[in-house]
Amino acid sequence: xxxxxxxxxxxxxxxxxxxxxxxxxxxxxxxxxxxxxxxxxxxxxxxxxxxxxxxxxxxxxxxxxxxxxxxxxxxxxxxxxxxxxxxxxxxxxxxxxxxxxxxxxxxxxxxxxxxxxxxxxxxxxxxxxxxxxxxxxxxxxxxxxxxxxxxxxxxxxxxxxxxxxxxxxxxxxxxxxxxxxxxxxxxxxxxxxxxxxxxxxxxxxxxxxxxxxxxxxxxxxxxxxxxxxxxxxxxxxxxxxxxxxxxxxxxxxxxxxxxxxxxxxxxxxxxxxxxxxxxxxxxxxxxxxxxxxxxxxxxxxxxxxxxxxxxxxxxxxxxxxxxxxxxxxxxxxxx
Amino acid sequence: xxxxxxxxxxxxxxxxxxxxxxxxxxxxxxxxxxxxxxxxxxxxxxxxxxxxxxxxxxxxxxxxxxxxxxxxxxxxxxxxxxxxxxxxxxxxxxxxxxxxxxxxxxxxxxxxxxxxxxxxxxxxxxxxxxxxxxxxxxxxxxxxxxxxxxxxxxxxxxxxxxxxxxxxxxxxxxxxxxxxxxxxxxxxxxxxxxxxxxxxxxxxxxxxxxxxxxxxxxxxxxxxxxxxxxxxxxxxxxxxxxxxxxxxxxxxxxxxxxxxxxxxxxxxxxxxxxxxxxxxxxxxxxxxxxxxxxxxxxxxxxxxxxxxxxxxxxxxxxxxxxxxxxxxxxxxxxx
Numbered sequence: 184x185x186x187x188x189x190x191x192x193x194x195x196x197x198x199x200x201x202x203x204x205x206x207x208x209x210x211x212x213x214x215x216x217x218x219x220x221x222x223x224x225x226x227x228x229x230x231x232x233x234x235x236x237x238x239x240x241x242x243x244x245x246x247x248x249x250x251x252x253x254x255x256x257x258x259x260x261x262x263x264x265x266x267x268x269x270x271x272x273x274x275x276x277x278x279x280x281x282x283x284x285x286x287x288x289x290x291x292x293x294x295x296x297x298x299x300x301x302x303x304x305x306x307x308x309x310x311x312x313x314x315x316x317x318x319x320x321x322x323x324x325x326x327x328x329x330x331x332x333x334x335x336x337x338x339x340x341x342x343x344x345x346x347x348x349x350x351x352x353x354x355x356x357x358x359x360x361x362x363x364x365x366x367x368x369x370x371x372x373x374x375x376x377x378x379x380x381x382x383x384x385x386x387x388x389x390x391x392x393x394x395x396x397x398x399x400x401x402x403x404x405x406x407x408x409x410x411x412x413x414x415x416x417x418x419x420x421x422x423x424x425x426x427x428x429x430x431x432x433x434x435x436x437x438x439x440x441x442x443x444x445x446x447x448x449x450x451x452x453x454x455x456x457x458x459x460x461x462x463x464x465x466x467x468x469x470x471x472x473x474x475x476x477x478x479x480x481x482x483x484x485x486x487x488x489x490x491x492x493x494x495x496x497x498x499x500x501x502x503x504x505x506x507x508x509x510x511x512x513x514x515x516x517x518x
Numbered sequence: 519x520x521x522x523x524x525x526x527x528x529x530x531x532x533x534x535x536x537x538x539x540x541x542x543x544x545x546x547x548x549x550x551x552x553x554x555x556x557x558x559x560x561x562x563x564x565x566x567x568x569x570x571x572x573x574x575x576x577x578x579x580x581x582x583x584x585x586x587x588x589x590x591x592x593x594x595x596x597x598x599x600x601x602x603x604x605x606x607x608x609x610x611x612x613x614x615x616x617x618x619x620x621x622x623x624x625x626x627x628x629x630x631x632x633x634x635x636x637x638x639x640x641x642x643x644x645x646x647x648x649x650x651x652x653x654x655x656x657x658x659x660x661x662x663x664x665x666x667x668x669x670x671x672x673x674x675x676x677x678x679x680x681x682x683x684x685x686x687x688x689x690x691x692x693x694x695x696x697x698x699x700x701x702x703x704x705x706x707x708x709x710x711x712x713x714x715x716x717x718x719x720x721x722x723x724x725x726x727x728x729x730x731x732x733x734x735x736x737x738x739x740x741x742x743x744x745x746x747x748x749x750x751x752x753x754x755x756x757x758x759x760x761x762x763x764x765x766x767x768x769x770x771x772x773x774x775x776x777x778x779x780x781x782x783x784x785x786x787x788x789x790x791x792x793x794x795x796x797x798x799x800x801x802x803x804x805x806x807x808x809x810x811x812x813x814x815x816x817x818x819x820x821x822x823x824x825x826x827x828x829x830x831x832x833x834x835x836x837x838x839x840x841x842x843x844x845x846x847x848x849x850x851x852x853x
Contacts, residue, residue, distance in 0.1 A: 322766060323770070332704055335704055335710075335711060335712050336712050336713065367755065368751075369667055369670055369750065369751050369754035369755065369758075370754075375670075376670060376751065377670050377671045377751055378671065380751075399758050399762075400755060400758040400759040400761075400762045401758060401761070401762040401765075403762070404759075404762040404763060404765075404766050405762070405766070415704065416703075416704050416711065416712055416715075416752070417751070417752065417755055419704035419705075420702065420704065420735060420752055420755055420756055420759075421755055421756075421759050423704075423734050423735040423736060424735040424739075424755075424756050424759040424760055424763070425759055425763045426735075426736070427734075427735045427736040427738070427739040427740070428739060428759070428760045428763040428764055428767075429763055429767060430736075430739075431657060431739050431740070432763075432764060432767050432768075432795065432799075433767075435658070435795045435798065436771075436791065436792065436795050439790075439791035439792070439794045439795055440788050440791040442791065443790070443791070445787050445790075446787060446788045446789075446790055446791040448784075448787055449783075449784045449785065449786065449787025449788030449789070449791070450784065450787075450788050450791070451784065452780050452781060452783055452784025452785075452787065453775050453781045453784030453785050453788055454781075454784070455774075455778070455780075455781055456771065456774035456775040456777065456778070456781040456784070456785070457771065457774070459774045460767065460770045460771050460774055463770065464767075
């Protein structure tokens with residue numbers, strides 16, 4: 184199989200402003216990577232956007248679907264009731280070998296639910312208890328946080344599997360041998376944390392992973408681990424606190440700089456430095472988060488993604504295919 | 519009783535660099551507030567520091583103790599085995615009515631444990647299931663986060679009581695009538711979160727508090743609530759993530775500014791603006807966190823506190839006495 188060119192499905196009905204960012208992102212991805220891009224969704228909405236783009240020499244296909252899943256749809260209700268949604272059709276293309284990866288900026292719960300079920304989507308990898316979404320944190324050391332909110336309530340074995348999947352993901356995607364895996368807790372000392380943490384810690388310590396023990400958010404932020412394991416509730420709080428504080432600080436610094444004429448001039452001169460930090464912290468650079476533990480490559484992005492973020496999500500999807508992450512998890516679990 | 523002058527106990531053996539910051543902080547507090555400050559701890563360590571200070575006209579007393587609790591002491595081991603520690607003796611002074619409040623920068627677990635037990639410390643307020651440490655978050659809107667790490671594992675009723683205590687604390691200390699109380703969760707929609715969150719949400723909704731429902735970290739950071747309720751594990755992760763990201767951003771901005779000559783000049787001119795943001799985010803301004811639910815005023819600060827933080831902790835302690843927070847919780851619980 185030639186990995187240079189791939190067939191990537193993009194859910195054109197995914198983002199909050201769909202199909203514009205999704206379609207434009209697909210065009211940009213096709214141009215940059217030379218891949219075949221398959222857009223699933225309502226052709227009557229997709230084609231007008233597509234016709235405004237210069238697609239000369241690009242292979243972009245539209246796969247019309249009669250249904251779409253909204254952000255407000257309850258996952259449990261639409262997974263079985265909307266078999267012809269852009270999500271379902273997209274996942275089926277991957278399942279049937281007609282595409283290599285599925286990318287969506289849509290309803291996370293619905294995508295997760297559909298992807299997990301073998302009957303409508305891809306199905307879980309054998310042995311995986313809970314598929315999980317991990318996220319590359321947009322800070323310098325690029326640590327991988329798993330779970331980022333998919334599984335609010337976890338058992339110790341789930342956390343063990345998150346650690347295994349995260350370790351394999353980082354090994355394949357970043358070329359780090361034996362990635363350092365830590366367990367997010369409210370203190371580094373063994374014995375700290377909840378019962379869940381203590382039991383998961385024992386499992387991770389015996390797993391053969393390069394497990395460094397409990398870590399606090401500062402170790403995560405300042406590069407002490409490559410993979411940070413936590414339940415989805417904790418991961419979500421951590422991620423959203425980081426986003427909120429970064430935004431808060433940017434706004435406060437801007438306000439204080441603009442409060443006086445001298446600091447305002449200083450701020451103007453220092454602008455390129457701020458821009459660099461902003462770019463570094465921008466989650467759009469990462470583009471999306473991998474859904475690990477299902478039998479195929481799935482990348483899920485933010486609803487408010489731009490075309491640029493969609494393209495970056497495709498970049499991540501194709502790298503996951505290239506580096507055979509799904510195959511690595513299949514093999515890694517049975518080791 | 520005259521609230522203008524109080525008798526505050528400071529654990530002189532508390533901070534990492536004890537007794538220096540603790541003693542100097544006590545002297546500064548005595549000077550600023552005119553209070554009687556009682557230092558508990560080893561007089562042979564306290565007196566040399568004290569003699570270097572100008573204490574003219576100040577009422578500073580030393581209560582010698584033969585034991586001290588270290589940061590590395592296991593709380594469960596020292597609570598009963600060190601009855602003559604600076605913590606135990608300090609709490610007893612409050613219990614016996616010889617002092618109005620106890621302030622320590624020491625071992626949180628040991629202070630909490632000793633304070634909770636009626637036999638050695640103060641005892642719980644009748645009806646309180648779990649005393650809890652809350653913290654005023656050093657951001658503009660000054661939200662109160664409770665629990666900040668004391669009770670890693672919680673039941674729904676604990677969270678309800680945290681909400682009640684937090685609401686009363688904020689009402690008394692900040693003069694906010696009917697403070698807005700939110701429950702930290704991984705999504706605002708009702709039904710989000712873990713079982714704990716859903717059950718605690720029902721209790722809070724029926725509590726008569728001004729309960730606004732589930733909140734995400736961004737609502738907490740951007741001023742949508744006055745009190746944020748969570749279990750101690752979550753509170754600890756939230757607080758430490760915020761600290762780590764704030765530090766990370768400061769360092770990244772500094773690095774990027776210093777990377778070029780023009781941005782470096784800009785950074786120099788903008789310096790006062792950065793200083794203001796730094797001062798705002800400095801936890802030392804708050805000084806310490808109140809231990810709520812025990813029968814007396816207790817403030818616990820960071821081990822790495824400076825003398826300034828110790829003084830600020832005393833400020834908080836005396837305001838809690840002045841505003842009768844303990845009495846408010848006693849009454850509020852039986853309403």
